[in-house]
Amino acid sequence: MGSEVDAPAVDSTKVVNGCLSNDKKVTVVFVLGGPGSGKGTQCANIVKYFGFTHLSAGDLLRAEIKSGSENGTMIQNMIKEGKIVPSEVTVKLLQRAMQESRNNKFLIDGFPRNEENRAAFEKVTGIKPEFVLFFNCSEEEMEKRLLSRNEGRVDDNNETIRKRFKVFVESSIPVIEYYDAKSKVRKVDAGKSIDEVFEAVKSIFTPAN
Numbered sequence: 081m082g083s084e085v086d087a088p089a090v091d092s093t094k095v096v097n098g099c100l101s102n103d104k105k106v107t108v109v110f111v112l113g114g115p116g117s118g119k120g121t122q123c124a125n126i127v128k129y130f131g132f133t134h135l136s137a138g139d140l141l142r143a144e145i146k147s148g149s150e151n152g153t154m155i156q157n158m159i160k161e162g163k164i165v166p167s168e169v170t171v172k173l174l175q176r177a178m179q180e181s182r183n184n185k186f187l188i189d190g191f192p193r194n195e196e197n198r199a200a201f202e203k204v205t206g207i208k209p210e211f212v213l214f215f216n217c218s219e220e221e222m223e224k225r226l227l228s229r230n231e232g233r234v235d236d237n238n239e240t241i242r243k244r245f246k247v248f249v250e251s252s253i254p255v256i257e258y259y260d261a262k263s264k265v266r267k268v269d270a271g272k273s274i275d276e277v278f279e280a281v282k283s284i285f286t287p288a289n
């Protein structure tokens with residue numbers, strides 16, 4: 081029998097065993113922190129300085145709503161309620177975005193949000209993060225930032241912000257603790273100015289001599 085027949089089927093749209101379909105190894109940094117802690121703002125800086133591609137799980141979900149996907153209404157309702165969308169949906173979007181990218185270094189922002197996200201991503205892609213960048217910020221400061229963000233997001237209102245904070249404490253902090261137990265968390269004081277926070281971020285991404 082020829083090797084073509086024996087070879088396992090590989091879905092070229094997927095990242096499996098930690099590799100893209102061209103066999104390039106994938107490097108992933110998870111970027112976590114409460115709503116409004118500055119994940120998106122700092123990721124934009126990291127992209128410029130360190131050549132990563134930024135994938136925001138929230139942005140991918142919002143794009144999925146706009147695309148008219150069959151999951152659009154469900155995703156919209158979950159975001160409005162500050163709830164976490166089923167991992168199957170989010171992992172597929174992340175996997176597709178990584179495969180479509182020409183880069184192999186990704187900042188995955190706002191993911192994993194809960195234990196289900198974490199386990200599903202690892203099982204499906206085979207990727208373990210290099211480290212987890214954690215933006216630590218008080219709720220008072222995060223609330224102030226979210227209420228003055230003015231991007232027209234359906235979840236930037238007092239009622240949804242309360243729910244998002246609760247989900248962060250109950251579901252996302254345990255994920256940070258999981259990685260902390262593996263010494264993978266790099267914690268940054270995100271309550272400072274954007275420039276000060278980026279100075280701390282730079283020192284994390286700059287390899288020591």
Ligand SMILES: Nc1ncnc2c1ncn2[C@@H]1O[C@H](COP(=O)(O)OP(=O)(O)OP(=O)(O)O)[C@@H](O)[C@H]1O
Pocket residue numbers: 113114115116117118119120121122138190225226228229270271272273274275277
């Ligand atoms: N260090 C900072 N000091 C003051 N304002 C900031 C700081 N970092 C970000 N901001 C502002 O706070 C708002 C929220 O920032 P950003 O969108 O980066 O947060 P996020 O963590 O991605 O939030 P979300 O989880 O809701 O997507 C934005 O308007 C941004 O300009």
Ligand SMILES: Nc1ccn([C@@H]2O[C@H](COP(=O)(O)O)[C@@H](O)[C@H]2O)c(=O)n1
Pocket residue numbers: 115136137138139141158159160162163164165166170189190191192193197235244
């Ligand atoms: N892993 C994720 C990430 C996000 N969501 C939903 O999107 C909302 C907005 O996310 P941001 O990171 O842009 O703040 C979030 O509150 C969730 O409803 C998700 O379900 N899973």
Ligand SMILES: [Mg+2]
Pocket residue numbers: 119120136138190
């Ligand atoms: Mg964001």
